[in-house]
Amino acid sequence: MSGRYSEHDHEHYERPRRRTRPRTKERPRYDDAQDGVVVTVDRGRFTLVVDGTRVLAMKSRPLGRKGVVVGDRVRVVGDTSGSEGALARIVEVAERETVLRRTADDDDPVERIIVANATQLAVVTALADPEPRPGLIDRALVAAYDAGLQPLLCLTKADLAAPDTLLATYRSLGVPWVVTRRGGDLAELRERLAGRVSVLVGHSGVGKSTLVNALVPEAHRDVGLVNAVTGRGRHTSTSALMLALPGGGFIVDTPGIRSFGLAHVRPEHLIEAFPDLDEMTEDCPRGCTHGADEPECGLDQAVLEGQADPDRVTSFRRLLAARYAAY
Template sequence: MRSRYTEHDQEHYERPRRRTRPRTKDRPSYDDAVDGLVVTVDRGRFTLLVEDRRVMAMKSRPLGRKGVVVGDRVRVVGDVSGDEGTLARIVEVHERSTVLRRTADDDDPVERVVVANASQLVVVAALADPEPRPRLIDRALVAAYDAGMQPVLLLTKADLADPETLLSTYRSLGVPYLVTQRGADLTEVRELLADRVSVLVGHSGVGKSTLVNALVPDAHREVGHVNAVTGRGRHTSTSVWMLALPGGGWIVDTPGIRSFGLAHVRPERLIEAFPDLDEMTEECPRGCSHGTEEPECGLDAARESGAADPIRIDSFRRLLDARERSAEDH
């Protein structure tokens, strides 16, 4: 049969074949990779500590969409000299021990990992100037319990207001706390942070940057001021930074936040942080959230029988309600 096209027709010539890489199950071993610690992230570039050197790195393509955040322990290849202009590659992220998450809002399905591998969450709140905002404190505590981190309440500016009013709200939860003020001795704070990885969260203007500068003299974190009209602080920290403490341990300074979305937190995860109350919910109906409106909740039975402290139950349910309230705290 005669061909439709002759050698003079363009269609006669064979189309070039698509070039494809041969498929293989073999993956790079990265035997020469070294360990690093992510201390800050800025627009797709990661600052790592490799031994005692600061190394700039990017994420390798095989990691795909896997996120890399401050606090991650990673393996890195390439130029890890730390010299100016060099760029290494992160090829592996070690398993995380804890993950602190938040969502932008309570109806936002997208979780954002704030910090990895931290052991305690230090909620910094000013007793005045700006006024304390218990709703944000509640939400930060919920995030800490969900992440499996130890929450700590650190109250600043005690020279301006009596801390007892605020402490009475949280004492029944058993949350450890410290009270400090400008120029005060920070020995207890240093002991609290020693040999731990601690994340500092709080509204702008509560004194986080001042505290960080006192604990890490070469941190040089910018200090802001509180607006006399709105009572709100100005954002001075714009990214998450992990800083080594002179006496051992790390602190992670986060930007001042106005919201802490909790769409990712499940009620069953929250009550597991309170073993005494969790034990009293074993006979709850399936799907019970342990809230105030739940019928036949074991916490109500424990309250009526005197088996549990009613103040502690109310405090837990306040945290539970924090999941449902608006993230904004005006």
């Protein structure tokens, strides 16, 4: 017998042919699918809220490598009873209205989506223990403006230090803020969060989990301590978790971060978040970055003519520099 294999080799026998099933362009309609929202992701399993019920689901094969993240609005089929052992399938992911991203470093080409469909980014910063780090605040603000989210500065531990110095840095940007203290009244913060989907980001130890437990008592998020030697907190949250607020709206608690890479942000788009400054750059030379070292930037002329607030221009340029400099 000629050929590579003899009749005694198992490779000789005909293998099942590929694509034996008829191909079709018709896709399942999933008329019986239900709407849900992804509230947390854990090792390839997704916890959803479907009609008020927490449902465990997996991603269906047709979605391929399409990522599913916290905040995604999805359609699911299968067992959505939420009972023990039940597992549903995510079959569709709705188009996202907003996407909050970050990269590990400024030169990291891989984007990491933190949450989808949020409306507000609350940057949680302690006034002391640990000391505030304006670099991270600036970077988080850049990410918020790039994603089209309303920024909110949430200052914690006001019983340990006064907020005036830090707030002076951001007043010219028009960033809304709220100050909290241990055991204090959170009415103002609740008002800022009501009716929104707010993402809480910040360093470990700044009090995010403490705030979450106060806002949503049944959350039971672990609370960590700040290391007295390094001045840094211990990670207590390992994955993002979306929680419903009693008064309406949602918060997304995220793991503490040590850096906020902005490789995904195009610097020329940052000024679009400041319409008043953007219109003052119409006569800038082609290729102007609007940075402090640009010789003929329209922002400088606007400051000289009294049309622009110099503190606001300085603050904008600080954010612009944060996009370029490694944190």
